[in-house]
Amino acid sequence: MKKKHKKDKKEKKEKKKDKKSKENGYSKDDLYLFELSDAQSASTPNIKNLPEESVPLRPSHRSKSLDELRDEAQEITDIMMDNMVKIRDREGKLDDLCEKAESLNASTEMFQRTSVRIRRKQWWKNKKMTILLIVVGACFLILFTVIITLSASGNI
Secondary structure, three states: OHHHHHHHHHHHHHHHHHHHHHHHOOOOOHHHHEEOOOOOOOOOOEEOOOOHHHOOOOHHHHHHHHHHHHHHHHHHHHHHHHHHHHHHHHHHHHHHHHHHHHHHHHHHHHHHHHHHHHHHHHHHHHHHHHHHHHHHHHHHHHHHHHHHHHHHHOOO
């Protein structure tokens, strides 16, 4: 009879625990984290030296939290995929930009060579013109002095 009485008491205690845990929103699996003392009710459990992150949420909160976490994870995944697409686009644009820069650099070198060649050509043209003017000027000067010397001597 004593054995039966002890079993009945244990069953009643377990039923009370189950009932209290259901009222508080904790499942039987969650109760292993809590240590109930006689002075405290099931509504204010003591947590066994666990960090706050490992304390389970109530089932209603847990499902919302899990759904929210899944939504956040999906949102982050979407953002990361968008970022990857943007990176690929930027990479393509950078490649195009590098090709244009190389082309521009090549045309700049060609322009510089051509401009140096034209500058030298113009310098020689100017020197030739200067030499021609000096020669023509010298010819006129010689002709003028010959005419003056001949007219002074009376030969003309």
